[in-house]
Amino acid sequence: MDYGQTGGPQPQYTPGMGGGYGGPPPPPPSAEPGRPRGNSLLVAALVILGMIVLGGVVLVIIAAVGLASGGEGFGGYGDKVGVITIEGVISASGEQSLFGEALGGVREVLDQLDRAAEDDTIKAVILRINSPGGSAAASQEIYYEVKRLAEAKPVVVSMADVAASGGYYIALPAKKIVANQATMTGSIGVRMSFMRFYELADQYGVEGGNITSGPYKDIGSPWREMTPTEHQLLQGMIDNIYDQFVEHVAESRGMDVADARKVADGRIFTGAQALEAGLVDELGGFNDAVRIAGELGGIEGEPEVQDIGGRASVLDLLGASTRAAASEVLQQAAEQVLRDVRVEDAQQMMQMPR
Numbered sequence: 001m002d003y004g005q006t007g008g009p010q011p012q013y014t015p016g017m018g019g020g021y022g023g024p025p026p027p028p029p030s031a032e033p034g035r036p037r038g039n040s041l042l043v044a045a046l047v048i049l050g051m052i053v054l055g056g057v058v059l060v061i062i063a064a065v066g067l068a069s070g071g072e073g074f075g076g077y078g079d080k081v082g083v084i085t086i087e088g089v090i091s092a093s094g095e096q097s098l099f100g101e102a103l104g105g106v107r108e109v110l111d112q113l114d115r116a117a118e119d120d121t122i123k124a125v126i127l128r129i130n131s132p133g134g135s136a137a138a139s140q141e142i143y144y145e146v147k148r149l150a151e152a153k154p155v156v157v158s159m160a161d162v163a164a165s166g167g168y169y170i171a172l173p174a175k176k177i178v179a180n181q182a183t184m185t186g187s188i189g190v191r192m193s194f195m196r197f198y199e200l201a202d203q204y205g206v207e208g209g210n211i212t213s214g215p216y217k218d219i220g221s222p223w224r225e226m227t228p229t230e231h232q233l234l235q236g237m238i239d240n241i242y243d244q245f246v247e248h249v250a251e252s253r254g255m256d257v258a259d260a261r262k263v264a265d266g267r268i269f270t271g272a273q274a275l276e277a278g279l280v281d282e283l284g285g286f287n288d289a290v291r292i293a294g295e296l297g298g299i300e301g302e303p304e305v306q307d308i309g310g311r312a313s314v315l316d317l318l319g320a321s322t323r324a325a326a327s328e329v330l331q332q333a334a335e336q337v338l339r340d341v342r343v344e345d346a347q348q349m350m351q352m353p354r
Helices: 037-068 105-118 136-150 198-203 228-253 257-263 271-277 286-296 320-339 341-351
Strands: 080-087 122-131 155-164 176-179 184-186 268-270 304-307
Touching (some): 105 122, 122 286, 136 155, 136 228, 155 286, 176 271, 176 286, 184 271
Parallel strands (some): 080 122, 122 155
Antiparallel strands (some): 184 268
16 A cells, blocks of 8 residues: 555555556645745846836937937937926915925926026027916016026917916016917906905904004904005005006017006906907917927927926936837836736735735
């Protein structure tokens, strides 16, 4: 008798003898120990790291080939049109990144305008505006910085859905203003809003007030009615800011101040109406603005476009054609890594219950 895996006696097989056993017993399982899980994970990590390094080398090679063949290569080489996007309410407030960079608000826009001015490869700049306006002071701050940039290189404005009030203000220094036919723009004017709930508070017996150092320190307080003198003071401030706005419209659009006031009554224009009123120069979209900026910047052929922003990826450092080739290479490399049997083994092990 033989002893199998269970330890019990097993019938002995004799070749050539007829019997109830149709063949030899199955071989015992292999005693080869399985591969340690840690080794597979280490191999997978090394494979992924190697592919990342390989991808970086490929990017450098592609960029070098692009430069050698007269292409644009990495951003920073070759003539380009820079694009700065201004979207949302214009405000001086913003956040600060982990590394101290300005995120949002006027500071980020000013940083981008400075970068566009200092980059000699950017021959023209497009301001892509999609904003209903906002703070008067913040709009003025951007206006003066755009004006400074426009003295150094051509600036073209591309209006999206809306570029009204402060959104129109910051567009004024541009060499060309391009709007879509249905863009909402204009709204030239200034407003100040107040909420007064003292009558409602009186109905419920709620009293409130302020202790001030002067008669106008709590001007606009919701706890009392505004006096005629206070209203006059605030109206004078609004009128002063409005006059500054109108003067800048007249100066930038080549109008008399009196003619500028006729269109600066707060009304909203479509892009087509703004063209008739002399508030924009051409009707068109973003691609039209790119073409115009390229011509004003003296760029031959189709202009290369570079976004100027604080959230660029590594691929944004490349030109368009180089970026497309690099993306394809990285995608192929990622697919190759995922197909690697060692990575599959590691994934299976990580999914196994412990």
